[in-house]
Amino acid sequence: MKIAILGTRGIPNNYGGFEQFAEIFAVYLAQQNHEIYVYNTHDHIFKGKMFQGAHIIHKYNPEHKIGTAGQFFYDLNCILDSRKRKFDIILQLGYTSNSIWSFLLPKKAVIITNMDGLEWKRTKYSNKTQRFLQFAEKRAVKSSDFLIADSLGIQKYLKEKYNKESSYIAYGAAPFLNPNEELLLPYNLDSNAYDLLIARFEPENNIEMILEGVAASQNDRPIVVVGNSNNSFGNYLKQKFKDNPRIRFIGGVYNKEHLDNLRFFSSLYFHGHSVGGTNPSLLEAMAAKALLVAHKNEFNQAILKENAFYFSNAKEVQKLRETVHKNRHEQIVQDNFRTIIQEFNWNKINESYLTLFKKSLQ
Structure with a gap:
C-alpha cells in the first residue's frame, strides 16, 4: 500500500502525542514493506528525506509568522501535494485545521481520520472558536471514509451525535523498564x-x-x-x-x-x-x-x-x-x-x- 500521514508537525517526534504515534507507526509500516510518506513542516529539526524507511515530505508552515492560523495553510499545502501522489490511503491525525480543505482531498484515496478528543469543549477557546471546531468536526466526519476513535467515550459520542460508526483504536505506550x-x-x-x-x-x-x-x-x-x-x-x-x-x-x-x-x-x-x-x-x-x-x-x-x-x-x-x-x-x-x-x-x-x-x- 502507498500511505500518507497528514496532520502532524512531522517525525521524528519533537512535539507531542500524534507525532509520537506517527513516528512509531510509519517505521512499522516501512518494516512491513509498505510505501509510507509523512508530511513534515519545513522548519522541522529533521531535514532528511527518509527516516528509517519512511519518506519525508517537507511543506511550508507559516505558523512562525502568523501564529495558529498558519496551521491551516500548512495543512492546505500538504493536501495539495497529496493530490499528485496517488496514495491508496491518507491517514489524518486530528481534524481541526485540515477539515476545511476536505473538498480538496484526492478522490481516489481512502480517507481515514483519527478524530482525537472533543476539541470544541476546551474552555481556552472563545465561543466563536468553539463553534468553528464543531463545524470542523462535522466536516471531518462527513468527508472521511473511515473514522478512528482513540477512546470508547469518543466512539460513543460519534455514534450518538452523527450516527457514524468508528473503529476503536487506542494510543500506545512503551513499558518503562530501566529506572535510574x-x-x-x-x-x-x-x-x-x-x-x-x-x-x-x-x-x-x-x-x-x-x-x-x-x-x-x-x-x-x-x-x-x-x-x-x-x-x-x-x-x-x-x-x-x-x-x-x-x-x-x-x-x-x-x-x-x-x-x-x-x-x-x-x-x-x-x-x-x-x-x-x-x-x-x-x-x-x-x-x-x-x-x-x-x-x-x-x-x-x-x-x-x-x-x-x-x-x-x-x-x-x-x-x-x-x-x-x-x-x-x-x-x-x-x-x-x-x-x-x-x-x-x-x-x-x-x-x-x-x-x-x-x-x-x-
Whole structure:
C-alpha cells in the first residue's frame, strides 16, 4: 500500500502525542514493506528525506509568522501535494485545521481520520472558536471514509451525535523498564518523596483544582508541576500559588528518560485531564509504574477502571494527599503496568491500524 500521514508537525517526534504515534507507526509500516510518506513542516529539526524507511515530505508552515492560523495553510499545502501522489490511503491525525480543505482531498484515496478528543469543549477557546471546531468536526466526519476513535467515550459520542460508526483504536505506550534514581538529582528530588503533575496549562486539565487541594492538605510533600507555564493561565496559577513552597513549577521537560524516571519515583501522580480520548500522558504514567490519582470522568475511568484513586474537587484531592501512600498500593501499580503490556502496547496498536487499512481497500 502507498500511505500518507497528514496532520502532524512531522517525525521524528519533537512535539507531542500524534507525532509520537506517527513516528512509531510509519517505521512499522516501512518494516512491513509498505510505501509510507509523512508530511513534515519545513522548519522541522529533521531535514532528511527518509527516516528509517519512511519518506519525508517537507511543506511550508507559516505558523512562525502568523501564529495558529498558519496551521491551516500548512495543512492546505500538504493536501495539495497529496493530490499528485496517488496514495491508496491518507491517514489524518486530528481534524481541526485540515477539515476545511476536505473538498480538496484526492478522490481516489481512502480517507481515514483519527478524530482525537472533543476539541470544541476546551474552555481556552472563545465561543466563536468553539463553534468553528464543531463545524470542523462535522466536516471531518462527513468527508472521511473511515473514522478512528482513540477512546470508547469518543466512539460513543460519534455514534450518538452523527450516527457514524468508528473503529476503536487506542494510543500506545512503551513499558518503562530501566529506572535510574540519579536522574532525580537535577531536580533536587528524593525517591517517593514528591507528587507529580504533568500537563499543558489549560483549565480543563484541572491543574488549579489539584493545586488547591495540595495547598489545603496537611502533607508537607512537595508537588512538582511539569509543563510550559508561559501562558496566561500558567502565569495566573504561578501567581496564585507563589507563596506555597510545596508547589514547584519547573517548566517543560522534554527528555523522555527524565520524564519516565520522574513518574516512576513519584509518590502520587495526578492526572487532571477531562476532555478527549485516550490521553498519551496517562498511558505513559501507567507504563512508568506511577500510582494514579485521576480526575473522575468517563475517559479516565475507561482506561484505569478500579486501578486508580479518583477526585472531582479540591477537597477530595486534599484527602487523597493525606491518606494514600504508594507503598500500600503496589498491586494497583502492577495491574496498570500489565494493562499497558496487554492492551496498549504499540505492536497491538500498529496491527489494529494496519488491519483497518487492509479492510478499507477491500
